[in-house]
Amino acid sequence: MTPEELDAAISKAADYLKVARRVAVLTGAGVSAESGIPTFRASDGLWEGHRIEDVASPDGFYRDPKLVWQFYGGRRANVATAKPNPGHLALVALEDRWGEDFTLVTQNVDGLHQDAGSRRVLEIHGSLRRTLCLKCDEVQDRGLGPLGDAPECHCGGRLRPDIVWFGEGLPVDIWEEAQIKASECDVLLVVGTSAVVHPAASLIPIARQTRTPGAKVIEVNMTRTEASALADVGLYGPSGQVLPRLVKRLGA
Numbered sequence: 441m442t443p444e445e446l447d448a449a450i451s452k453a454a455d456y457l458k459v460a461r462r463v464a465v466l467t468g469a470g471v472s473a474e475s476g477i478p479t480f481r482a483s484d485g486l487w488e489g490h491r492i493e494d495v496a497s498p499d500g501f502y503r504d505p506k507l508v509w510q511f512y513g514g515r516r517a518n519v520a521t522a523k524p525n526p527g528h529l530a531l532v533a534l535e536d537r538w539g540e541d542f543t544l545v546t547q548n549v550d551g552l553h554q555d556a557g558s559r560r561v562l563e564i565h566g567s568l569r570r571t572l573c574l575k576c577d578e579v580q581d582r583g584l585g586p587l588g589d590a591p592e593c594h595c596g597g598r599l600r601p602d603i604v605w606f607g608e609g610l611p612v613d614i615w616e617e618a619q620i621k622a623s624e625c626d627v628l629l630v631v632g633t634s635a636v637v638h639p640a641a642s643l644i645p646i647a648r649q650t651r652t653p654g655a656k657v658i659e660v661n662m663t664r665t666e667a668s669a670l671a672d673v674g675l676y677g678p679s680g681q682v683l684p685r686l687v688k689r690l691g692a
């Protein structure tokens with residue numbers, strides 16, 4: 441995309457937003473890339489060196505919980521030193537403008553949206569900061585400090601990360617709300633996701649098709665993705681630069 445094309449696309453996206461009553465956003469790992477958090481599917485991505493089924497599946501955890509906790513310990517330590525970037529902050533500015541008519545659905549587990557100040561966040565894939573006890577089911581916010589490679593609950597049960605792994609269902613209430621928000625919005629902003637993981641990516645067709653006319657879909661990504669064919673406009677560049685420009689173009 442040339443600088444002129446990007447500029448025209450930002451204007452078009454701002455025009456969609458200006459007339460939107462309700463706005464929903466779906467974010468993925470790309471929104472945190474400029475905070476120094478690796479994405480999953482880049483060649484140097486998070487799964488590199490690990491098989492997904494070893495570190496992000498219930499079977500993998502059953503086979504080798506220490507390996508899984510070492511992997512998540514590394515991720516937690518990485519996030520502990522990370523800060524929200526201008527892309528996260530631009531999404532806070534959008535929430536300030538739309539208030540309760542704004543929802544941010546994130547596939548990210550890093551909590552950087554909340555660190556930036558986002559309030560209406562639906563974490564559909566869980567959080568790195570929480571643990572889930574396999575014995576008493578208690579979910580606890582543990583922050584980002586070290587937990588070791590065999591953390592235990594106060595009840596003596598084994599803890600796992602409160603993360604949705606491959607082969608697992610999404611948290612029912614949160615996922616239901618995400619679908620409702622996607623089906624009700626006038627604009628869906630899809631930021632920094634390869635849009636290959638379902639059901640998360642199905643929020644895009646849900647937004648487009650549930651009502652007539654469906655929502656306008658704005659994609660923000662470094663490259664075209666699985667979502668691009670469903671997007672009304674694509675803003676191809678780093679979200680930490682593109683989103684602040686979009687907010688500025690929207691004006692006060």
Ligand code: APR
Binds near residue numbers: 479481631637
């Ligand atoms: N700005 C915008 N987009 C970016 C940037 C950036 N600075 N850097 C990378 N991207 C884009 C990539 O082009 C890619 O399309 O971010 C996307 C990241 O894609 P994935 O690594 O596949 O991450 P995501 O879509 O969030 O993965 C979805 O898969 O592994 C599971 O549960 C995990 O939530 C995750 C889900």
